[in-house]
Amino acid sequence: MSPRKSAASDAPEAGGDDARTPPAAPMPGERFEDHLRAVETAVRRLESGELPLEDSIDLYADAMRHLKACHAFLSAAEARLEIVRQGVDGPRAVPTDDSLGT
Numbered sequence: 001m002s003p004r005k006s007a008a009s010d011a012p013e014a015g016g017d018d019a020r021t022p023p024a025a026p027m028p029g030e031r032f033e034d035h036l037r038a039v040e041t042a043v044r045r046l047e048s049g050e051l052p053l054e055d056s057i058d059l060y061a062d063a064m065r066h067l068k069a070c071h072a073f074l075s076a077a078e079a080r081l082e083i084v085r086q087g088v089d090g091p092r093a094v095p096t097d098d099s100l101g102t
Helices: 032-048 054-088
Strands: none
Touching: 032 054
């Protein structure tokens, strides 16, 4: 058997190979938009139905790695926004059982 040509995109990978592992932190030089574009391109190619099954599986796996990277970027952005919100509003007190009169 000869090696198959990979259906992977040129955007960088992030996150572990195991779908159950949490996404790794974004690497310097990576961009959310590049990963999102890779996912969108993979979806279009998969929806076209023109790829052989094995290539479709490889492309799907690659798209999932890019999707994990997107989640890592979004998690990091959410954390940054929370820091900004706390800087503007100050820390919010979470009510305890005692403060609820119970």
